[in-house]
Amino acid sequence: MAFNYQRIVIKIGSNVITQENGLPDLPRITHLVDQIAAIKKQGIEVILVSSGAVASGRSLITVAEKSDAVAARQVLASIGQVKLINTYSHLFEQFQILCSQVLVTREDFRDRMHYLNMKNCLEALLQYEVIPVVNENDVVSVTELMFTDNDELAGLIASMLNANALIILTNVDGIYNGDPKAAGSAVIDEVSGNELDFSSFVSSGRSQFGRGGMITKSTMAQKTAQLGISVHIANGKRDQILTDVLENQVTHTRFIPNKTASGKKKWIAHSEKSATGSVLINAGAKAALISNKATSLLPVGIVGVITDFKKGDIIKLIDDTDKLIGLGIAEYGADKARERVGQKNQKALVHYDYLYLQG
Numbered sequence: 001m002a003f004n005y006q007r008i009v010i011k012i013g014s015n016v017i018t019q020e021n022g023l024p025d026l027p028r029i030t031h032l033v034d035q036i037a038a039i040k041k042q043g044i045e046v047i048l049v050s051s052g053a054v055a056s057g058r059s060l061i062t063v064a065e066k067s068d069a070v071a072a073r074q075v076l077a078s079i080g081q082v083k084l085i086n087t088y089s090h091l092f093e094q095f096q097i098l099c100s101q102v103l104v105t106r107e108d109f110r111d112r113m114h115y116l117n118m119k120n121c122l123e124a125l126l127q128y129e130v131i132p133v134v135n136e137n138d139v140v141s142v143t144e145l146m147f148t149d150n151d152e153l154a155g156l157i158a159s160m161l162n163a164n165a166l167i168i169l170t171n172v173d174g175i176y177n178g179d180p181k182a183a184g185s186a187v188i189d190e191v192s193g194n195e196l197d198f199s200s201f202v203s204s205g206r207s208q209f210g211r212g213g214m215i216t217k218s219t220m221a222q223k224t225a226q227l228g229i230s231v232h233i234a235n236g237k238r239d240q241i242l243t244d245v246l247e248n249q250v251t252h253t254r255f256i257p258n259k260t261a262s263g264k265k266k267w268i269a270h271s272e273k274s275a276t277g278s279v280l281i282n283a284g285a286k287a288a289l290i291s292n293k294a295t296s297l298l299p300v301g302i303v304g305v306i307t308d309f310k311k312g313d314i315i316k317l318i319d320d321t322d323k324l325i326g327l328g329i330a331e332y333g334a335d336k337a338r339e340r341v342g343q344k345n346q347k348a349l350v351h352y353d354y355l356y357l358q359g
């Protein structure tokens with residue numbers, strides 16, 4: 001393998017597994033499952049984020065989508081998800097692989113208990129060699145509760161599980177530097193950093209059954225790569241696409257992961273909503289942190305733990321006026337932090353490299 005990944009999240013867009021007439025494309029799903037099984041057999045952990053519930057529902061029932069679009073989507077997804085997961089379950093079974101269904105909402109990433117429950121469950125499923133098949137819970141995710149699309153969901157799952165890579169399969173070869181159908185347009189092979197403004201060449205148009213479009217994919221990919229996760233956007237309609245992407249043998253767009261601490265800091269800056277715990281810091285710690293010196297948050301500057309967290313979680317640093325001073329990744333959990341509150345010569349709770357201070 002050209003890329004030496006241990007854990008990958010694969011996102012399959014609705015269009016990849018849906019024929020033009022709206023019916024599920026069973027041969028395509030079968031071919032993708034064959035590849036995922038082969039990847040898994042090599043010892044790589046795979047989490048699948050699959051769209052397609054609504055499209056599958058359309059193949060089973062006709063609903064009046066115009067009169068109540070929300071109810072129609074709920075009905076289609078509720079019916080279609082059963083068919084989708086049954087198809088995956090049956091296909092993975094041929095390889096003696098178990099898959100599981102994980103349906104989530106945006107709220108699950110905001111609520112600390114939900115977030116931790118979901119993370120723990122996914123980690124446990126991976127330990128049991130199961131392939132989690134994740135989709136948005138379209139029955140309860142309505143209007144403002146919805147993810148922008150499943151690309152956003154896949155990015156959040158990849159970050160939560162600290163995956164090495166996220167592979168997004170769509171119905172074009174990658175991100176083009178213009179209209180994908182225009183003669184002069186070409187696929188952008190690599191994107192590094194987060195300076196590129198996609199809105200100048202990516203149109204807001206979506207494919208027939210897609211939701212977010214390429215702009216949300218690009219922005220999410222950039223953010224995810226800043227966390228140190230490689231993001232590949234490739235054409236899921238092409239045969240052998242997953243194996244070819246992993247061998248780096250096919251034209252597609254790759255977002256180069258940012259491995260530097262500053263990249264991590266930028267990502268932390270966007271993560272206030274994912275912050276699970278919080279600690280109260282004293283005036284001395286606040287002064288030290290906002291000084292120009294590179295300072296980590298030490299237990300001596302912590303007054304108390306406000307809300308619990310685990311090692312690796314993003315936590316909020318709050319001052320005595322309830323102001324958010326910064327965000328950072330906890331080096332250890334809330335229990336240890338409590339034991340060390342106010343103590344000198346203890347390991348930093350948040351290392352400077354993983355600390356983002358509010359401007």
Ligand SMILES: Nc1ncnc2c1ncn2[C@@H]1O[C@H](COP(=O)(O)OP(=O)(O)O)[C@@H](O)[C@H]1O
Pocket residue numbers: 012013014015016169170171172174175176177178179180201202203204205206207208209210211212213214
């Ligand atoms: N510059 C661009 N490069 C690639 N695709 C683009 C670009 N601008 C717009 N698109 C559109 O984005 C679509 C893919 O996004 P989307 O419809 O959300 O797919 P999916 O269902 O896979 O999530 C493509 O089919 C294409 O029509």
Ligand SMILES: N[C@@H](CCC(=O)OP(=O)(O)O)C(=O)O
Pocket residue numbers: 012013014015050051052053054055077135136138148149150151209210211212213
């Ligand atoms: N949860 C929806 C998918 C919505 C969605 O984001 O679709 P897509 O843009 O194809 O990834 C479904 O399963 O139909």
